[in-house]
Amino acid sequence: xxxxxxxxxxxxxxxxxxxxxxxxxxxxxxxxxxxxxxxxxxxxxxxxxxxxxxxxxxxxxxxxxxxxxxxxxxxxxxxxxxxxxxxxxxxxxxxxxxxxxxxxxxxxxxxxxxxxxxxxxxxxxxxxxxxxxxxxxxxxxxxxxxxxxxx
Numbered sequence: 001x002x003x004x005x006x007x008x009x010x011x012x013x014x015x016x017x018x019x020x021x022x023x024x025x026x027x028x029x030x031x032x033x034x035x036x037x038x039x040x041x042x043x044x045x046x047x048x049x050x051x052x053x054x055x056x057x058x059x060x061x062x063x064x065x066x067x068x069x070x071x072x073x074x075x076x077x078x079x080x081x082x083x084x085x086x087x088x089x090x091x092x093x094x095x096x097x098x099x100x101x102x103x104x105x106x107x108x109x110x111x112x113x114x115x116x117x118x119x120x121x122x123x124x125x126x127x128x129x130x131x132x133x134x135x136x137x138x139x140x141x142x143x144x145x146x147x148x149x150x151x
Contacts, residue, residue: 106118114135115135116134117135
């Protein structure tokens with residue numbers, strides 16, 4: 001029953017080797033043609049299964065070789081991908097918060113007139129020199145932020 005053949009006398013044991021391995025191994029039990037009838041039966045069953053599967057696949061409606069046939073073959077995967085894109089876009093619209101819109105600029109701010117000057121023009125207030133400087137310096141800082149406020 002054991003296919004391992006050992007040289008006579010030493011039993012496959014070598015003192016210099018910590019792990020003993022048999023010197024020769026017979027692979028005759030793995031030879032598929034040793035039992036010819038069993039081998040032929042296995043080959044026939046495999047071929048019969050292949051022929052059966054090919055016939056089943058030919059029975060399906062084969063796509064046309066035309067452009068419309070090729071497009072028709074891709075319609076289901078394309079619709080599945082499109083539906084995934086629609087679902088992802090819908091979920092994004094539902095769950096991602098929309099930033100609040102910036103307050104609209106007045107005409108005076110759009111033209112570049114500082115906000116304090118607009119307020120002073122509507123009243124009888126007479127600003128001092130320091131307030132004039134502060135108003136125009138604030139306008140320079142606001143003008144630097146204006147492109148981001150217009151978005």
